[in-house]
Amino acid sequence: MEDRFKITDEELIQRFQAGEEEAFEEIVHRYANRLMNFAYRFVLDREEAEDIVQDTFLKVYQNRHAYREIAKFSTWIYTITGNLAKTILRKRRSRKLTYFSRMAPEEKEIDFPSTEHPPHDNLERQVEAQLIQKAVVNLPEHFRTVIILRDIQELSYEEISNIIAAPLGTVKSRINRARLRLQEELEQLRQK
């Protein structure tokens, strides 16, 4: 059991490429919740987020030999999830339905996950968390991606640069602009 945690992600995928099915199970256990959290912040729908994560693992399973050890495994798998999430958003837009993100804030019925904060956590903090989630949803797609990856998933600038396939300088300035834009969105939401 202890040995299992010493193995890096890259070693696990190598083992899986060599035919060890248990290595894939370990990858799923390591990444399922992380990817779910990422996908959920993107689409703000539990079912869709879970479908995205399932599709991600299915793609990893079927295209296991497409991974080359030139990038970190986490970068590769986050890229797959991010692309699938963007596809979902594009499909939503093309269908021209009324979506959660397009509704006025007061119309939204957000299915926020149950807070697992300790009892001393006050109501004000919960309200602030909900407000920030609303503001993140209102951000344009390119700002939403980087702010989720940086401030929620806490990935490094280099990893984000690899995931969104943009130079490091672009990533830095985009994250800064996304944070400033988020603050503007929050001010607008507070005024309403």
Add this chain to the structure above:
Amino acid sequence: MLNCYQFKNYISSFLDEGISLKNRQAFEEHLKQCSKCQALLNQVTKNREVMRNLPQVNVSENFYFKLRNRILAAQQLQKKQAGAPAFSLNRIPSFAYGFALAFLAVVIGFIVLGFQGEKNPGMVPPPVLQSKINQYHSPQSSPAAPQSNLPPQQYVNEQAPAASEDTLNEDRMPERDDTQRDFQGKIKTVKDQR
């Protein structure tokens, strides 16, 4: 010394500790003097903290079960595809059969018509068509007709000596209509009056 616009550009570098020493000093100098920028930095820092502590969203209990089933289904499909023969009648789309039947019907139609044509080699064209063919092959219109140095009227007179002038004209120009004939009659009348 930075202005407010430059200060905003350095906020993330400052928070993520990616700012150079020189820029950091300029950033902190501006921060001491500008209350608006102080408030902005506090807000952005707070937002970042709240986002880092957002409640974790986990996959449902039956997630692993569903994934296992999907992987098994994908494996079976792969095996099926690998074991399937390269050519199978089941792979041909149904509309292709329709096209093939239509093509076959056209080919059979051509063969049958051709066979009937061989059976009746002496087929005679309809009478209207036959008269047109005869007109086309008549000596006046035929390009292969022998050319004479005599004027047309003399040539006609040799062939039909008893014919009147009107009859001659009719013979030479069978396609001339009634309007032309009336017109010629009028000319004749005018000549007679003179």
